[in-house]
């Protein structure tokens with residue numbers, strides 16, 4: 252196994268773990284919570300493997316004190332969790348549901364009592380259903396509503412939050428939700444997906460402005476992007492062009508407005524057959540230009556591409572067996588290849604060099620912006636035997652990826668922390684409960700939590716870092 256050189260990690264490095272509301276909370280009809288697009292989607296037959304839903308999930312809504320104790324036992328500095336918008340505003344706008352706010356106040360107090368820094372995500376995919384009924388992210392008003400919701404939460408949780416995240420992986424919200432339709436709300440409309448991406452960018456910009464006006468000076472803002480570490484299959488010009496095309500719609504579509512206040516011109520041009528971009532109003536790109544204090548990076552696996560050889564319409568096979576339009580709108584002439592090497596149970600190639608390369612690429616792109624790894628981790632078929640989960644394969648994955656982070660730091664990347672995905676096994680979206688990412692095993696029948704060997708390994712690594 253790779254030995255992680257803890258000396259590579261600077262003072263004040265945040266070691267933590269991450270979760271998201273719909274994936275762990277359950278209690279979907281309690282505390283005044285309204286329905287979200289994931290309630291609707293998961294209750295629609297055929298959308299989620301085995302018909303699983305987030306109705307109960309890890310029952311974290313009730314068991315959060317026990318889960319915070321687990322975090323404390325691991326010795327983490329930070330915990331990244333998301334706030335369910337439909338608990339705060341059950342229909343996405345209008346009156347505040349105080350029971351919902353109270354829940355998160357208790358959670359935050361519970362973290363602070365345990366000396367754990369809260370890292371909040373305001374939107375991790377659970378759009379209030381009422382807003383989807385009104386048009387969803389392709390509709391401009393959703394961005395305005397998101398800013399309103401952000402300021403409600405900002406005013407209440409104020410200075411108790413270490414890092415405020417606006418959106419988690421807006422690429423997934425836009426392109427899995429509205430183009431390939433494998434995520435809620437399950438629409439398959441390429442133009443709508445591009446409008447959704449724009450309104451997510453706008454939502455980030457407006458929410459950042461709203462948050463900065465209610466939060467104390469010095470509040471740290473972030474956005475978590477699942478940046479694609481794209482590798483062309485060869486140096487041939489056509490494959491390099493394919494990689495650039497994927498980079499535009501996988502990364503540039505968010506990085507451009509965020510850091511440059513402009514969409515990449517090549518993206519706008521190439522996608523004109525799909526949309527006239529009329530939803531980008533005058534002044535919008537400046538509104539989206541809300542640079543963050545620290546950039547959240549989620550990394551799991553690299554993306555290997557080449558120009559399509561021969562025929563094909565860009566359909567990709569989905570885990571459920573059926574074929575789907577590619578979520579990479581405008582990349583129907585690109586082939587996505589399986590990178591070499593072992594895979595996790597998601598089918599994702601394990602390649603820690605992708606994380607090092609990605610961190611260096613981000614550093615090159617925005618040299619003055621520090622990075623927080625807001626997600627990294629792996630799903631494996633874990634089983635409890637004699638009260639133990641011997642997940643050595645996850646330990647190897649984590650050790651290799653943390654070693655890669657260490658190398659990136661040594662090469663000059665300002666990485667501020669690592670938030671492992673995930674604290675608990677949980678509802679893995681369209682895969683339901685069939686994929687386990689947790690440091691802690693969850694028995695969904697009994698809700699018994701069993702820390703896996705990787706949890707103790709992570710605890711010992713953090714302890715070793717503190718003693719260095």
Ligand code: IFM
Pocket residue numbers: 271274420549626672679680688
């Ligand atoms: O479980 C998800 C998480 O919600 C967002 N990022 C990727 C994880 C693994 O698929």
